[in-house]
Amino acid sequence: MTLVELIVAMVIIGVCLASLLSVFSRTSRASTDPMVIKQMTAIAEGMMEEIQRMPFAAASNNGLPSNACARDNYNNLEDYNQYQNKPCDVMGTAIPGLDAYQVNVAVVKVVAGPMLLATAGDSFEITIKVSRGTDSFTLRGWRTNFGKFQP
Numbered sequence: 001m002t003l004v005e006l007i008v009a010m011v012i013i014g015v016c017l018a019s020l021l022s023v024f025s026r027t028s029r030a031s032t033d034p035m036v037i038k039q040m041t042a043i044a045e046g047m048m049e050e051i052q053r054m055p056f057a058a059a060s061n062n063g064l065p066s067n068a069c070a071r072d073n074y075n076n077l078e079d080y081n082q083y084q085n086k087p088c089d090v091m092g093t094a095i096p097g098l099d100a101y102q103v104n105v106a107v108v109k110v111v112a113g114p115m116l117l118a119t120a121g122d123s124f125e126i127t128i129k130v131s132r133g134t135d136s137f138t139l140r141g142w143r144t145n146f147g148k149f150q151p
Contacts (some may be wrong), residue, residue, distance in 0.1 A: 002049050033135075040101065040130040040137035043087050048141050050090070051080050056145045060084060069094065077124050077143055081107040087130075104129045108141065122148060 001009075054077050069085045071093030087098040110123040122145040129138045146150040 036132055036135060037137065039098070040135070041139075043098070043101060043103060044128045044130045044137055044139035046128060047105065047130075048139055051077060051105070051107070051126050051128075052141060052143050054080070056131060056143070056147075068092075076105050077126070080105045080126075084147045102131055104131070 002104055042094045050071075055075065057076055069081075069088040071080070071090050072092070083103070085103060087095045087101050087103055089095065108125050108127075110125050124134060124143045126141045126143060127138065128140075131137075
């Protein structure tokens with residue numbers, strides 16, 4: 001093997017190694033993405049379950065909570081409209097490790113759409129958007145006044 005052949009072989013091996021390492025680098029950098037998506041999904045589903053379990057209309061309004069993140073005074077669906085904060089429990093205690101996430105909630109009365117059989121004002125569309133940096137996850141659900149016409 002001559003010196004020229006040896007240099008050409010080393011260049012080819014170097015290019016191959018560089019391309020392989022760039023693939024591994026990209027893969028390892030994006031390996032946490034599924035965890036972030038799963039975490040955003042879990043936050044949105046937890047918030048959706050909390051909102052959908054609320055009464056359709058409150059007998060009396062308890063007012064706003066003392067802590068901006070707390071939701072312990074919320075007593076109906078509409079109290080959650082325009083809620084924006086970092087993930088926290090109902091009492092307002094921040095959840096460790098979720099500081100980078102942001103939760104936005106919109107609760108809107110549905111006039112027409114997927115709930116065509118419901119009378120006007122008897123259904124709400126709940127939209128929860130959880131974001132982290134440039135990533136976001138949106139979960140949409142509905143809540144109807146299903147017990148209104150039951151004896």
